[in-house]
Amino acid sequence: MASTVIGAGIIIEGEITTDEDVVVQGTVRGKVTAKEAVTIQQGATVEADVIGGGLVVAGTLTGNITASDRVDLQAGARVVGNVKAARVTIADGAQFKGNVDMDV
Amino acid sequence: MASSVTVIGRTTRVRGRLSGDGDLQIEGLVVGEVVTSGNVTIDAHGIVGANVRGRRLVIRGAVQGDLLGEEAVVLEDGARVVGDVRAPRVAIAHGALMRGAVQTGDDGAAQPVVRAQASAKPALAPPRVVAPQARANAVAVVKPPAPIAKSASSISSGPAAAPRRPPPPVVPVLKKTKGQVLKKKER
Amino acid sequence: MAQARTSTGGTESRIGSGARVRGRVQGEGDLVIEGQVEGDLSLRGHLTVAESGSVSCDTVDAESVTIAGLLQGEVAATGPVQLAATARVRGNLKGSAVTIAEGARFSGRLDCDFDLPQELGGSAREVRTKAPTRR
Numbered sequence A: 001m002a003s004t005v006i007g008a009g010i011i012i013e014g015e016i017t018t019d020e021d022v023v024v025q026g027t028v029r030g031k032v033t034a035k036e037a038v039t040i041q042q043g044a045t046v047e048a049d050v051i052g053g054g055l056v057v058a059g060t061l062t063g064n065i066t067a068s069d070r071v072d073l074q075a076g077a078r079v080v081g082n083v084k085a086a087r088v089t090i091a092d093g094a095q096f097k098g099n100v101d102m103d104v
Numbered sequence B: 001m002a003s004s005v006t007v008i009g010r011t012t013r014v015r016g017r018l019s020g021d022g023d024l025q026i027e028g029l030v031v032g033e034v035v036t037s038g039n040v041t042i043d044a045h046g047i048v049g050a051n052v053r054g055r056r057l058v059i060r061g062a063v064q065g066d067l068l069g070e071e072a073v074v075l076e077d078g079a080r081v082v083g084d085v086r087a088p089r090v091a092i093a094h095g096a097l098m099r100g101a102v103q104t105g106d107d108g109a110a111q112p113v114v115r116a117q118a119s120a121k122p123a124l125a126p127p128r129v130v131a132p133q134a135r136a137n138a139v140a141v142v143k144p145p146a147p148i149a150k151s152a153s154s155i156s157s158g159p160a161a162a163p164r165r166p167p168p169p170v171v172p173v174l175k176k177t178k179g180q181v182l183k184k185k186e187r
Numbered sequence C: 001m002a003q004a005r006t007s008t009g010g011t012e013s014r015i016g017s018g019a020r021v022r023g024r025v026q027g028e029g030d031l032v033i034e035g036q037v038e039g040d041l042s043l044r045g046h047l048t049v050a051e052s053g054s055v056s057c058d059t060v061d062a063e064s065v066t067i068a069g070l071l072q073g074e075v076a077a078t079g080p081v082q083l084a085a086t087a088r089v090r091g092n093l094k095g096s097a098v099t100i101a102e103g104a105r106f107s108g109r110l111d112c113d114f115d116l117p118q119e120l121g122g123s124a125r126e127v128r129t130k131a132p133t134r135r
Helices: B132-141
Strands: A003-006 A010-018 A021-024 A027-034 A037-040 A045-052 A054-057 A060-062 A065-067 A070-073 A078-080 A087-090 A095-097 B006-008 B013-020 B024-026 B029-036 B040-042 B047-059 B062-064 B067-075 B080-082 B089-092 B097-103 C004-006 C012-015 C020-022 C025-028 C030-033 C036-038 C041-044 C046-049 C054-062 C064-067 C070-077 C080-083 C088-090 C097-100 C105-111
Touching: A003 A010, A010 A021, A021 A027, A021 A045, A027 A037, A037 A045, A045 A054, A054 A065, A065 A070, B006 B013, B024 B029, B089 B097, C030 C041, C030 C054, C041 C046, C046 C054, C054 C064, C064 C070, C070 C080
Parallel strands: A003 A021, A010 A027, A021 A037, A027 A045, A037 A054, A045 A060, A045 A065, A054 A070, A060 A078, A070 A087, A078 A095, B006 B024, B013 B029, B024 B040, B029 B047, B040 B047, B047 B062, B047 B067, B062 B080, B067 B089, B080 B097, C004 C025, C012 C030, C020 C036, C025 C041, C030 C046, C036 C054, C041 C054, C046 C064, C054 C070, C064 C080, C070 C088, C080 C097, C088 C105
Antiparallel strands: A003 B006, A010 B013, B089 C097, B097 C105
């Protein structure tokens, strides 16, 4: 399935809704709702609530995460917000502040 | 700074402002505003309810909004555009449909997009810039000559037969692009 | 004011590059303009404005139009309207299809009949729609 890619030099202020997966390399402010995986790459900045099939975060995210599957915060991730997911991993080196709810 | 390609996929809908550097490939829905210093391609499935501004715009889908190209706007077969098209070079292929005004040449040129969205900074200021506000007021009063036959400047100082570049005819500031007023740089 | 008539029956008429016509030009058949025409054109055929041609008028009515030179006026065709890369056109264009080659200079409106997709407020059926007010 094709991805939606928000490139490094791009800023989106608003809402993104998609049936496919999303890769964020740039900046998103607003709201993200995806049926598939959401990847926030290193260097990306997301100020939004994110709803996705799964999340992989290596960049900066300020907002609440709701995932039907798993959420992975990788080393280098900086996340402020609540996480609600079936499974959560927070790697060594990831910064996280918020609540975790795995009672999905 | 990196300028990777941004792809708005076919099932993706963006409501809001999409801005920055880099090329855009729009295959889904974007409603709001699109501004980039790179190229923009709206493919056959793309649906855009926004003014679109970029360097070279290639349209194969539906657009409700103005298309402003710094270099060119190309409407290809399948394009459906309701809005104005302005760029130094405009091409409309067989099968492309539009409703709106078309303006080619210097009068069609969109200002280069500055990343910080600041008003024209020295780095981008062309040598012919005059005080925009004063000139904009003066512009509104002057009757524009025919844009095709560019009138040779009779006000250029010096005995040179022709200026380096003939000044474009005076045209009132475009009112449609609110917030993105194309400052006329003419003399 | 002079009135020039083209011949009937589909033969091609030509206004040569040295010629200058002031007045309405009308008739059947195709017309190629290589010179200067100042006056309305009304043709039941194909109009070609060659690269050396120049037309200045209020209205141009023809079945189809190809412009490689200068034209100022409102163009209405039942068939296609084509602007070549050397065209210099000012005025509104109406036709079954309008094509503009990159490099042509054009200032005017195009008004084609079509519907936008429903996501942009268009109706589902292919009916003649008025241009939506955008501002």
